[in-house]
Amino acid sequence: MQFNDVSVFYDYGKEVIFQTTIQTDEELKEIFLFIQPKGQSVRTESVIANENGEVIYTYDAAATPLRPFAMTDYWFQATLDDDSLIESDKFSFFYEDNRFDWNRLEENGFQINWQNKDASFGQTVLDVAEQSLEVARNYVPAEPPIQLKIYIYENASDVQTAMNLGQYKSWVAGHASPDLATVLVSVPEGPSQKLELERQIPHEITHILQYQMMGANYRNAPMWLLEGTASLAELYPNPDYQRVLERAVEEESLIKLEDLCTSFPPEASRAFLAYAQSESFTRFLYANYGSSGLEALMKNYENGLGCNEGFSSTFKNSLTQEEYRWQQQLGIHTGMLVVENVAPYFMVLALVVMPAMLSSIKTKKQQNADGEHG
Ligand SMILES: [Zn+2]
Numbered sequence: 001m002q003f004n005d006v007s008v009f010y011d012y013g014k015e016v017i018f019q020t021t022i023q024t025d026e027e028l029k030e031i032f033l034f035i036q037p038k039g040q041s042v043r044t045e046s047v048i049a050n051e052n053g054e055v056i057y058t059y060d061a062a063a064t065p066l067r068p069f070a071m072t073d074y075w076f077q078a079t080l081d082d083d084s085l086i087e088s089d090k091f092s093f094f095y096e097d098n099r100f101d102w103n104r105l106e107e108n109g110f111q112i113n114w115q116n117k118d119a120s121f122g123q124t125v126l127d128v129a130e131q132s133l134e135v136a137r138n139y140v141p142a143e144p145p146i147q148l149k150i151y152i153y154e155n156a157s158d159v160q161t162a163m164n165l166g167q168y169k170s171w172v173a174g175h176a177s178p179d180l181a182t183v184l185v186s187v188p189e190g191p192s193q194k195l196e197l198e199r200q201i202p203h204e205i206t207h208i209l210q211y212q213m214m215g216a217n218y219r220n221a222p223m224w225l226l227e228g229t230a231s232l233a234e235l236y237p238n239p240d241y242q243r244v245l246e247r248a249v250e251e252e253s254l255i256k257l258e259d260l261c262t263s264f265p266p267e268a269s270r271a272f273l274a275y276a277q278s279e280s281f282t283r284f285l286y287a288n289y290g291s292s293g294l295e296a297l298m299k300n301y302e303n304g305l306g307c308n309e310g311f312s313s314t315f316k317n318s319l320t321q322e323e324y325r326w327q328q329q330l331g332i333h334t335g336m337l338v339v340e341n342v343a344p345y346f347m348v349l350a351l352v353v354m355p356a357m358l359s360s361i362k363t364k365k366q367q368n369a370d371g372e373h374g
Contacts, residue, residue, distance in 0.1 A: 001026065003076050003088035012098045013161060016059040016066065020076055020088065022049050029079040033057055036074070037067035037095065039179050047076075065164040066095050069149070069182045097151070097162045109144055114152040125152055125197060128235075132202035136233040138291055139282075140206055140298070142213035145181035150201065156186040174200040178211030178218065198235040206230040213295075214302040221301040222310075224260040227275055228282025229294065241276035248273055249330050257281060257323045261307035284326045289315065 001024040010016040018033055033045040033055075043064075047057040055076070059066075066072060072095050076088040096102075102113040105122040112125045133144055153159045156173045162184060163175050173196075174185040185200040187193050206229055210218045218226065231238070248254045255265070255274055264274040286294055293314065300310040311319040 001078070001080075001086050006076070006088065006091050008074065008091070008093050010061065010093075010095065010098065012061075012096070013065065013164070014062050016061050016095075018047075018055070018057045018059065018074060020055045022053040022055065022076075022078060024053065024078075027081045029081055029083070031055060031079075032077045033059075034075050034077065035059070035066070035072060037070040037072045039070065040067055068095065068097065068163055069151075069177060069180055069184075070095055099162075100153075100158075102151070106147075109147055111147055111149045112152070113150065115154060124194070125150065125201070128194075128197045128201050129205070132198075132205045132233070132235065135235060136202050136206040136209055139229040139233050139286065139294060140209040140213055141291060141295055142209045144205075145208065145212060147181065148205065148208060149180075149182045151182070151184045152197075153184060153186040155188055159184050159186045174204050176204040176207035178208050179216070181208055183208065195236060199238070202233040202235050203230045206233040210298070213298060217302045217304070220304060221298060222261040222307045223264055224257055224274070224278040224281060225294075225297065225301070227264070228278035231275055231279035232282050232286065238276075238279070240272075241279055244273050244276045245280055245330065248277075249327075254327065257319060258307065280330070281323070281326050284329065285315075285322070 001022070004021045004023055006020045008016060008018050018035075022028070022031070028049065031047050031049060033047045035043045035045065045057060045059065047055050049055045071092055073090050073092045075090045078086045080086065100115045102115065103117070103119070103122060105112040105119070105126055107126055108130060110126055110129050112122050112129065114122055114125060129148070129150055133148075137144075151162075153162070159165075159175055160172055163172075165172055174183070176183050183201070183204040185197070185204060187196045187200070207226070210221070210226055210229070214221065231241075253273075255270065255277060257277070260274050260278060264271045282294070285297070297310065297314045300313050305313060308319050311322070315322060317325070
């Protein structure tokens with residue numbers, strides 16, 4: 001008995017068609033198709049063959065999405081009348097967003113994918129990616145993956161639909177799937193294009209490095225540290241963080257860091273403050289303890305220590321004590337928050353793209369089980 005002509009075709013986000021022709025003289029009781037996206041469990045589909053032994057099975061990828069940008073294994077199994085099982089070889093395909101035509105550039109450990117623009121745009125992205133990696137490694141000194149894939153979308157809603165994020169994540173602009181070494185960012189046409197690349201790419205690359213350093217245990221690290229280092233690595237600081245922080249200090253509405261260990265507030269403006277605080281506090285730690293301090297902290301979290309425990313094992317102070325020191329600096333020397341080395345016209349540009357900046361907000365609660373990261 002043989003499984004011949006095995007093949008797969010798909011319309012990303014809609015349907016995946018699996019085909020084979022089963023060549024046998026025996027009666028078949030049932031046939032199963034197994035599908036396993038990388039990092040996920042096996043899905044089992046019951047399929048049927050026609051009188052010619054042909055199986056053409058349409059998997060509804062809209063109702064039950066496959067994992068975006070994952071290598072996906074699949075194979076068939078037939079049960080004979082005597083209950084013996086015959087399994088096909090394993091096959092696989094790369095489930096890439098094929099709603100768009102991608103231009104590609106592969107160089108220096110990066111694969112850059114973009115739409116509708118010429119090669120010079122790809123080169124610009126590559127330059128930003130290389131610079132981003134260098135900066136991000138100051139905060140997360142890990143080896144990059146063998147190949148880091150970056151997909152540049154033209155708008156945020158394409159990223160959201162690519163990742164099946166649903167409507168409640170309408171503010172997401174960028175996304176990282178750390179174990180797949182894949183980053184999606186959205187860069188609309190316009191004067192802020194380069195700035196958006198320089199903000200989103202380093203942020204998402206940092207999430208990839210966090211996974212490179214801590215493996216799946218990166219999820220044990222506090223949210224404020226993961227998002228703090230990612231925001232810190234952004235090539236241009238977000239001037240809105242400063243404004244939001246100053247207002248929170250004035251109104252005494254800062255969020256306790258302990259409350260930012262496992263998740264960020266679901267409400268958009270509080271989540272934005274959570275990012276601002278995380279960035280500022282992580283910057284404070286970096287200034288006081290350097291990259292070796294941040295690295296030691298990440299190692300302790302990687303080893304399973306809790307949010308407070310990991311912190312006080314790394315530094316002489318507890319999280320609350322260090323938070324107090326940080327707040328003192330915020331209150332007394334708000335000047336430390338003044339964004340340096342940013343030319344005024346960048347500030348103006350940044351204010352123009354303020355809404356886009358809000359779009360990077362993401363809460364851990366909303367991450368799916370695959371450890372996707374915004
Ligand atoms: Zn992030």
